[in-house]
Amino acid sequence: MVLPxxxxxxxxxxxxxxxxxxxxxxxxxxSKSPTKSLKESExxxxxxxxxxxxxSRNVLNTDIHPLNLPPEERERRRxxxxxxxxxxxxxxxxxxxxxxxxxxxxxxxxxxxxxxxANGSTNDxxxxxxxxxxxxxxxxxxxxxxxxxxxxxxxxxxxxxxxYFKNQDYVRAIAEYTKALSVEPQxxxxxxxxxxxxxxxxxxxxxxxxxxxxxxxxxxxxxxLHRLARIYVNLGRPSEAVDVLDHIATFQTVTPAERAxxxxxxxxxxxxxxxxxxxxxxxxxxxxxxxxxxxxxPGVEKPRKWQLMRGEAYLKMGNVNSLGDAQGVAMSLLRKNxxxxxxxxxxxxxxxxxxxxxxxxxxxxxALNCDPDYKDGVKYLRLVQKLERMKEEGNTAFxxxxxxxxxxxxxxxxxxxxxxxxxxxxxxxxxxxxxxxxKDYKSAISDCDRAIALDSTYLKARKTRARALGESGNWDEAxxxxxxxxxxxxxxxxxxxxxxxxxxxLKKSKRKDYYKLLGVEKDASENEIKKAYRKLxxxxxxxxxxxxxxxxxxxxxxxxxxxxLSDGQKRA
Numbered sequence: 001m002v003l004p005x006x007x008x009x010x011x012x013x014x015x016x017x018x019x020x021x022x023x024x025x026x027x028x029x030x031s032k033s034p035t036k037s038l039k040e041s042e043x044x045x046x047x048x049x050x051x052x053x054x055x056s057r058n059v060l061n062t063d064i065h066p067l068n069l070p071p072e073e074r075e076r077r078r079x080x081x082x083x084x085x086x087x088x089x090x091x092x093x094x095x096x097x098x099x100x101x102x103x104x105x106x107x108x109x110x111x112x113x114x115x116x117x118a119n120g121s122t123n124d125x126x127x128x129x130x131x132x133x134x135x136x137x138x139x140x141x142x143x144x145x146x147x148x149x150x151x152x153x154x155x156x157x158x159x160x161x162x163x164y165f166k167n168q169d170y171v172r173a174i175a176e177y178t179k180a181l182s183v184e185p186q187x188x189x190x191x192x193x194x195x196x197x198x199x200x201x202x203x204x205x206x207x208x209x210x211x212x213x214x215x216x217x218x219x220x221x222x223x224x225l226h227r228l229a230r231i232y233v234n235l236g237r238p239s240e241a242v243d244v245l246d247h248i249a250t251f252q253t254v255t256p257a258e259r260a261x262x263x264x265x266x267x268x269x270x271x272x273x274x275x276x277x278x279x280x281x282x283x284x285x286x287x288x289x290x291x292x293x294x295x296x297x298p299g300v301e302k303p304r305k306w307q308l309m310r311g312e313a314y315l316k317m318g319n320v321n322s323l324g325d326a327q328g329v330a331m332s333l334l335r336k337n338x339x340x341x342x343x344x345x346x347x348x349x350x351x352x353x354x355x356x357x358x359x360x361x362x363x364x365x366x367a368l369n370c371d372p373d374y375k376d377g378v379k380y381l382r383l384v385q386k387l388e389r390m391k392e393e394g395n396t397a398f399x400x401x402x403x404x405x406x407x408x409x410x411x412x413x414x415x416x417x418x419x420x421x422x423x424x425x426x427x428x429x430x431x432x433x434x435x436x437x438x439k440d441y442k443s444a445i446s447d448c449d450r451a452i453a454l455d456s457t458y459l460k461a462r463k464t465r466a467r468a469l470g471e472s473g474n475w476d477e478a479x480x481x482x483x484x485x486x487x488x489x490x491x492x493x494x495x496x497x498x499x500x501x502x503x504x505x506l507k508k509s510k511r512k513d514y515y516k517l518l519g520v521e522k523d524a525s526e527n528e529i530k531k532a533y534r535k536l537x538x539x540x541x542x543x544x545x546x547x548x549x550x551x552x553x554x555x556x557x558x559x560x561x562x563x564x565l566s567d568g569q570k571r572a
Contacts, residue, residue: 154180158190161197170201188214192224199227202298204234222252229262234297236306238266261295268292272309282313282322289313307333311346315353318421320457326350341367341374349380353422357388387416387423394427398434406434425454429461432468439521441472459489466502475506514561526566533562 069077161176177194184190191214198207211228218224225248232241241262245254272288275281289310293302307329314326330347333340348363364381367374394409410431414424432447448465451458462485470478479502486495515522518532536558538544545551 152179152183154183154187154190157183158193161193165193165197165200168200170197173197174201186217188218188221188224191217192221192227195227195231199231199234199297202300204231204297204300207231208235220251222248226258229258233261233265233295234300236265236292236296236300236303238262238269238292242266265292265295269306272313276309276312276316279316282316282318285309285313285316304333308342308346311350315346315349318353323350323353323422326353339370341371341377344370345374345376345380352380352384353420355422355426357384357423360384361388383417387413387420390416391423391427391430394430398430398437403434403437407431407438410434421454425451425458425461428454429458429464432461432464436464436468436471439471441468444468445472459485459492463498466498470502470505473509475502475509478502479506514564517557517561518565520565529562529565533558 067074157176157180161173161180164170164173164176174194174197177190177197180190181187181194191210195207195210195214198204198210208228208231211224211231214221214224215228225244229241229244229248232238232244242259245259245262248254268288268291272285272292275284275288289306292306296302311326311329314322314329327347327350330343330350333343334347337343344363344367348360348367351357351363352360361381361384364377364384367377368381371377390409390413394406394413397403397406397409410427414427414431417423428447428451432444432451435441435444435447445465445468448461448468451461452465455461462481466478466481466485469475469481479499482495482499482502485492486499489495515524518529518536520528520532524532537555540551540554540558542552542555
């Protein structure tokens with residue numbers, strides 16, 4: 001609202017020659033001191049500057065209510081309104097000096113409160129009377145500020161990321177998609193694009209996280225779900241990939257080609273699990289795992305479950321190389337987690353199969369410290385403890401000369417774990433040694449054959465077999481066996497001496513067997529040899545067999561045998 005008369009342009013009054021002529025002498029007659037004149041000039045100059053600044057700001061703001069004006073401007077307008085019907089002062093008038101001569105041409109200054117406005121008011125409060133303009137209600141409706149423009153344009157970031165992706169610069173593409181997601185973190189498009197870039201960069205775990213988040217936002221997005229299934233296959237999780245594809249099939253057709261990778265990997269893993277369950281050869285398990293691992297993404301680590309299955313397969317194979325491979329699998333897992341009970345038991349079983357029972361027991365105990373309820377740890381700990389105890393009992397019986405008891409104890413130990421080829425080959429060899437002491441050469445040779453069948457590299461069993469063959473009288477076969485060992489293992493300590501001894505025994509066997517003639521063992525004492533000679537001499541004496549022409553020849557051979565065996569040098 002604009003008050004009438006306040007914002008009217010001021011009329012400049014025409015100069016009155018009479019007044020001018022009257023006032024001129026008075027101006028000339030008044031004299032002022034230079035100092036006072038200078039101060040008044042400075043004051044007027046400052047007032048003009050302030051008035052000019054205010055006028056420049058508010059001269060066009062005619063819609064401002066008087067109550068909202070600054071006090072000095074409100075005072076100025078009030079004085080202007082109270083000037084009445086007379087001509088308002090011009091700017092030139094305000095800039096003139098207020099001397100005595102000007103008083104004659106203008107009304108004398110009086111107290112501003114003594115003036116009356118056009119409505120008869122005498123102060124500021126009276127201006128708000130019935131005749132004054134009604135002030136508007138003080139309603140302030142703050143206008144909503146426009147939303148701040150984001151520092152990043154996600155669409156520009158996406159476009160730039162797509163450009164980098166096409167140029168196979170996946171690192172920069174990921175960076176741009178990440179910028180877009182920083183502005184719109186719930187965008188399925190940005191998440192999906194970044195997941196694709198992660199896959200191309202072989203960063204499958206990060207791709208999985210983005211795809212799973214996108215799936216939560218849009219559970220029926222087939223493109224997102226197909227990418228998620230692909231990631232699962234690359235990570236070696238075929239069952240989860242098949243589940244995702246089955247979900248897609250509920251609202252969209254899934255072709256056999258789209259299922260091929262997931263179903264093929266799942267089939268190979270099931271074949272490996274079934275082979276382990278049936279107890280078939282470990283080579284079938286290894287082959288199935290090799291086929292499944294071909295579908296893993298580049299740089300993806302083999303799943304822990306697959307590694308444990310491979311280690312189990314190597315244990316079933318049981319040869320020296322496979323046992324070493326089993327230890328390698330276990331050590332690979334233990335480098336990542338030294339408290340992995342399954343890996344500890346796997347390595348303990350490999351050591352147990354290699355005959356290092358003390359180290360095996362240590363690993364089983366450590367596994368149970370990590371998980372006291374781990375059944376396989378308890379099982380193998382008790383098994384090895386029992387087998388070790390029975391083996392030691394058999395060794396003690398053998399050392400004390402209780403060979404028959406030793407044979408029995410070794411036989412019981414063989415029943416504890418029929419699948420442990422390494423330990424069982426040693427038990428068969430030990431029992432063969434006890435059988436030789438009992439002169440049961442046939443059983444000794446049989447045990448040696450079983451030990452060699454379990455471990456073809458077991459040289460000690462082959463030497464024991466050669467010894468059993470020789471002592472049973474078959475020195476020809478014994479020499480062939482010991483020479484074969486020497487040819488395949490020329491660095492074996494003492495092997496050449498054993499070959500020489502076997503050949504010497506073979507030559508002796510070609511001569512008359514004096515022990516056999518006397519009916520004594522080769523380790524018989526002199527008294528046993530003498531008793532045997534006297535007994536046979538009486539039986540075969542020619543005087544007692546006058547009609548038997550061979551008796552004399554037999555008697556002669558007995559005497560020759562006694563003469564040879566009673567002489568220590570000839571007997572040696």
